[in-house]
Amino acid sequence: MHQSILSYRGSRYLWWSLLLCLIAIVAYIVDEPNMPPNGGTVLGYILGTLSALLIVWLMWFGIRKRCYKSKMGTVVGWLSAHVFLGLALVILATLHTGFQFGMNVHTLAYVLMIIVVVSGIYGVFCYLHYPRLMTDNRGEVSPDSLMRQIQEIDRQALVIASEISDETHERVLNSIRRSRVGGGVLKIIFGRHKKANLEGLVQKAKVQQKIMKAKNVDSTMAFMASRITHGREDTSELLRQLTDLLIGQKEKLLAQLRRDLQYKAYMDLWLYIHVPFSFALLAALIVHIFSVFFYW
Amino acid sequence: MASPIYRIAIIGSGPGGLSAASRAAEKGVSHVLLEAEKHISNTIYRYQKGKHVMNEPRVLPLRSPILFDAGKREDVLSIWQQGLDQHKVNIQHGAEVVAIEGSIGAFEIKLSNDEIVRAETVILGIGVQGNPRMLGVPGEKGTEDKASIVQYTLDDPEEYEDEHIIVIGGGDAGIENALALCGHNTVYMVNRGMEFERAKEANNSAMLAKIKKGEIVCFYGANSVQIDALNDMDEQKAILVLETPDGEARVPCDRIIARLGAIPPRPFIESCGIVFPSKDREAIPELSDKYETNVPGIYIIGALGGYPLIKQCMNQGYEVVEYIDGVDLKPADEPLLQAKFDKIKNKPSVSQALKAIKKQVPLLSGLTTLQLREMMLDSEVCVPNEGEYIFRKNDYTDTFFCIISGKVNIEIDDDDPDKVIPLSQGQFFGEMSLLSGRRRSASIRAASGCILIETPRRLMNKLIGSVDSVKRTIDEAFIVRTLQTRFAPTTPVDDLTKVAKAAKMLAFKAGEELFHEGDTAKSFHVIRKGSVTISRQIGEHEVVMSYLPAGNYVGEMGIMGQSRRTATVKAATATETIELSADAFNYLIEQDAELKKKIEAEYKQRVSKNLNIQQEGGRGIISFLVSQGVGEATDVLLIDESLCVRCDNCEKACAETHDGTSRLDREAGPTYASIHVPTSCRHCEHPHCMKDCPPDAIKRAPDGEVFVGDNCIGCGNCQRNCPYGVIQMAVKPPKKPGLISWLLFGFGPGPGRASQISKAHDPDAIKKAVKCDMCKDLAGGAACVRACPTGAALRIKPDQLPGYAGK
Structure with a gap:
């Protein structure tokens, strides 16, 4: 019942794309222009125009995705077409170049396009690969409730620590405080961009801070381990509980949360290549077209 | 000295009682308004601070000496108080009525302080909330020099700090109070049962979490025995003695909040000799068209008589005083009803039309004129042309039709529209969808000269609940028609009726x-x-x-x-x-x-x-989905987590197409074998949210979507009644700038981003219920599914469930 972007409607856009590529390749082979194949032949112009239109249309996906009231197909259909026609673009554009490359703005546009497509392919891989890992990792617990569980463990740890001694309480409190630092720099850089991504990044940074902190925990734990051996009998049980909470349970939850945020970040991060480079591509494309017509 | 005999005694100073008393005062009729509390209108008084009170139904004109308009609870109450003062209404506070004895002309109303009030007629306007159940232990009432530490409501949990508070009662009210108080107070919970079985799931788990954390101390299986006051020297004010399975417990406390539920008013009303037509909890006493009960001289108005809206209550208060005073007044709804009947060719008067309906439709003959009036007020008179479809097979409408005159034809063969079963004057149809909550099972066409009454589902359910004859007749017809359409289309109805009787x-x-x-x-x-x-x-x-x-x-x-x-x-x-x-x-x-x-x-x-x-190993999926309420769903959103990239585009699409509030929470909700059921409306066959909607704002659209209409009054009943937690109360945010101005100039929140709702936008904005309407107003269909970039989200109907599991 559920159809992925690759299998959408029996992969109809795959067949469209293959057909498009086939026609282009056959035309390229059959075509015998009176100069070496390049963008300036009739076929070159046709392929170039087609590719440019395709690029504009592919980029239009970003807008269609945000037109929530649009009646024009479904977003999954658009993405499926986006993926397959985006791949076809590589063939069309390559044939358009006539395999003539150089150190110029034209090849720059081509390289940018390849970067965009390759990042897109990686994106498709991420979209198909990570969701399942994410579900397996998280089970039925949401990241919010993981956070809450961690906070709860911190709270319990503080209660136990305060029963042991003020010093222990101080230590545990510091350890918890150190783990609460947010990703300041990332927030400043990406603060005005996509919120969902930002959250992923900031939280990931938080988690990384927590990994850093894990080293600090070691010293806290070492302190407490020494307390267990040298401590009085009645606090050793409490200390055991405390280490169990902070090392056993909290670390497990942190690892789970960390993985969750990692997976989410994997699914978001490629877009930071894909999208800016596609805008760069658009700019290079405009320069390419402009220079071809006015300065050739 | 003998107490005076009032012409009218009005019990309860709700909107109905206030209006009645003011009208009596205005007319100079001797009266007394008895109110148990120190303030007027206890039900509305207990609304939370600042709550907006609505004046639905807007079409109904107000008929009362007291003013009423939509506004804040405080303003409404203060206007009413002013009205009382201005008309010099004889109100007696603290007068809790325990019994009414005697008969018309000489009623004796006994109060809890043994006082007796005498009156010729009595108007009951006590609502349906009932009085809170008391603790009933020694020490509860306090002494002369020491005020009682027991209270039965909690208006503002922030009012108390660093107190030792005992909450008694493990129902939702008690749990909600305890949860709101803990954190800044020491809270104890006394629960008579061994678990919180009456509480909603969310409350239950929140409570258990607090108990586990040690933030609330709970006494299970405990009964209060007595309250011992402590000296001023002691840290706490009193000790509550409890009887627990582990023996006696003594809990020092500053305050006891008892939430033991309410005593429904029915036993009291029955003790006055008033008869209820059925044991159904929804049943309301039978009233004459002048609001008089079967006990002459006792009148019932307002919610108790089945009219929960404030304006209706106030109008009735006015009218009932006129009736008692011998004025033959046309009810306020008369012009509204007349407008409905004017659709009929010979334009009958309201009373003629009502009489004709009672005579011609056996199903409705058992109704009192008042019930019929109410039914007609919300119903529509339809005069379809010959051959016009009244509804079609598979429509999702759920209204009920009675044929006042003429005929309709039920199409029984999809391929041959000429194969029909005729229904004639006096019969009814539409009961199948009404009862099953499912799509229409057949198409129905009007024949010549057809006049119908179309009644909304809620009203019909109310009638089925309160009028026994209506229920019986509809049940029988349901069986016969089921047999007819499913098994035996050619068998004569009489034979089927015999089979139906044995069913x-x-x-x-x-x-x-x-x-x-x-x-x-x-x-x-x-x-x-x-x-x-x-x-x-x-x-x-x-x-x-x-x-x-x-x-x-x-x-x-x-x-x-x-x-x-x-x-x-x-x-x-x-x-x-x-x-x-x-x-x-x-x-x-x-x-x-x-x-x-x-x-x-x-x-x-x-x-x-x-x-x-x-x-295919899909066996677990069905039981999982059924446990998630898919069993009562008509359309449910499912997400395949192995495809979902957690982009939340579904939520964004929902918010963007629905006034800025997403009606689905993708993240929340359980997952089984990578199938995730997000928190989103299931469009239940018998929607829990519809159960108790005072303005009847929740409706089902022809395609099955359950949606909240514009006339929502923001009471929050639906939110509380929904077992799946999919209804929110939200304010409409300001309009967002367009896509282009966001893209090029960076104006305001962009598409898919949350709106910033600031108080400055509209300080008086009212929170209204919002829920999924399955994008019924969007041509393309559900935005969440259409916006999913990876095909993870889809909506299924229950008939597709076996196919889905066996995919």
């Missing part, structure tokens, strides 16, 4: 078995409401094989050939079935040679679907 209506709770695998088969069931799962014992496990929603039948194979049940059938949700005996079934089969083949074919189809489910 039994059965009700099953969720999880209850209709029959068990291996039982001897003696009967079969037509599912009339709800749905069932079919399961078999495989090895040690009971495996759910299939799911059948209302409108289907089960158990037919048992009586057609095999004598033992081959599977266990359980109710997936509250379910009602019609049980037919083997004899009745065989009789039906004899009538129609084709029927047996048809049933066998349907059975084969089902078995092959079951096989799929077994082979």
Whole structure:
């Protein structure tokens, strides 16, 4: 019942794309222009125009995705077409170049396009690969409730620590405080961009801070381990509980949360290549077209 | 000195009582208004601070000496108080009525302080909330120098700090109070049971978490014995003595909040001699068209009489005083009703029309004029042209129709619209969808000269609940028509009626078995409401094989050939079935040679679907989905987590197309085998949210979408009633800038981003209920599914469930 972007409607856009590529390749082979194949032949112009239109249309996906009231197909259909026609673009554009490359703005546009497509392919891989890992990792617990569980463990740890001694309480409190630092720099850089991504990044940074902190925990734990051996009998049980909470349970939850945020970040991060480079591509494309017509 | 005999005693100073008392004062009729509390209108007084009070239904004109307009609770109450003062109403506070004795002209109203008030007539306007149940232990009332530490409400939990507070009562009210108080107070919970079985799931788990954390100390299985006051020297004010399974417990405290529920007003009303037509909890006393009960001289107005809206209550208060004073007043709704009847060619007067309806429609003849008036106020008179469709098969409408005159035709063959069963004057239709909550089972066309009354579902359910004859008649018709459409279209109705009379209506709770695998088969069931799962014992496990929603039948194979049940059938949700005996079934089969083949074919189809489910390992999915309420759903959003990239575009699409608030929470909700059921509306067959909506704002659209209309008054009942937590109370945010101005100039929140709702935008904005409407107003269909970039989200209907699991 559920159809992925690759299998959408029996992969109809795959067949469209293959057909498009086939026609282009056959035309390229059959075509015998009176100069070496390049963008300036009739076929070159046709392929170039087609590719440019395709690029504009592919980029239009970003807008269609945000037109929530649009009646024009479904977003999954658009993405499926986006993926397959985006791949076809590589063939069309390559044939358009006539395999003539150089150190110029034209090849720059081509390289940018390849970067965009390759990042897109990686994106498709991420979209198909990570969701399942994410579900397996998280089970039925949401990241919010993981956070809450961690906070709860911190709270319990503080209660136990305060029963042991003020010093222990101080230590545990510091350890918890150190783990609460947010990703300041990332927030400043990406603060005005996509919120969902930002959250992923900031939280990931938080988690990384927590990994850093894990080293600090070691010293806290070492302190407490020494307390267990040298401590009085009645606090050793409490200390055991405390280490169990902070090392056993909290670390497990942190690892789970960390993985969750990692997976989410994997699914978001490629877009930071894909999208800016596609805008760069658009700019290079405009320069390419402009220079071809006015300065050739 | 003998106390005076008032012409009218009004009990309860709610909107109805206030209006009645003011009208009496205005007319100079001797009266007394008895109010148990120190303030007026206790129900509204207990609304939370600043709550907006609405003035639905807007079309109804207000008829009262006291002003009323929509506004804040405080303003409404203060205007009413001013009205009382201005009209010099004789109000007696602290007058809790315990009994009414005597008869018209000489009633004796006994108060809890043993005072007796005498009156010729009594108006009851006490509402349906009832009085809070008291603790009933020594020390509860306090002493002369020490005020009582027991209270029965909690207005503002922030008012108390660093107190030791005991909350008694493990229902939702008690739990909510305890949760709100803990954190800044030491809170104890006293629960009579061993768990919080009456509480909503969310409250229950929140409470258990607090108890586990040690933030609330709970005494289970505990009963309060007495309250001992402490000296001023002590840290706390008193000690509550409890009897617990572990012996006596003494808990020092500053405050006791008892939330023991309310005593429903019905026993008190019955003690006055007033009769309720049925035992149904929804039943309301029968009233004359002048609001008089079966006890002459006692009148009932307002919510107690079935009119929950403030304006209706106030109008009734005014009218009832006029009636008692001998003025023959036309009710305020008269022009509204007249407008409805003006659609009929000869434009009958309201009373003529009502009389005609009572005479011509046997179903409605058992109604009092008042009930009929109310029904007509919300109903529509339809005068369709000949050949016009009233509804079509598979429409999702749920209104009910009575034929006042003329005829309609039921189409029984999809391929041949000329094959029809006629229904004539006095008969009714539409009961199938009303009862089953499912799509229309047949198309209905108007014949010549047809005049109909179309009644909304809520009103019809109210009538079925309160008028016994209506329920009986509709039930019988339901069975006959089910048999007719499903099994025996050619058998004469009289024969079917005989079969119907022998049929039994059965009700099953969720999880209850209709029959068990291996039982001897003696009967079969037509599912009339709800749905069932079919399961078999495989090895040690009971495996759910299939799911059948209302409108289907089960158990037919048992009586057609095999004598033992081959599977266990359980109710997936509250379910009602019609049980037919083997004899009745065989009789039906004899009538129609084709029927047996048809049933066998349907059975084969089902078995092959079951096989799929077994082979594909989809067995767990059905029971998982049924446990998530898909059993009572008509359309549910499912997300395949192996495809979902967690982009939340579904939520963004929902918010963008629905005034900025997403009606679905993708993240929340359980997952099984990568199928995730997000927190989003299931569009239940019998929507829980519709149950108690004062302005009847929640409706079902023709395609099945359950939506909240513009006339929502923001009371929050639906939010509380929804077991799936999919309704929110939200304010409409300011309009967002367009896509281009965001993209090019960076104005405001962009598409898909949350709006910033600031108080400056609209400080008086009212929170109204918002929920999924399945994007009924969008041409393309549900935005969440259409916006999903990876195909993870889809919506399914229950009939697709076996196919989905067996995919």
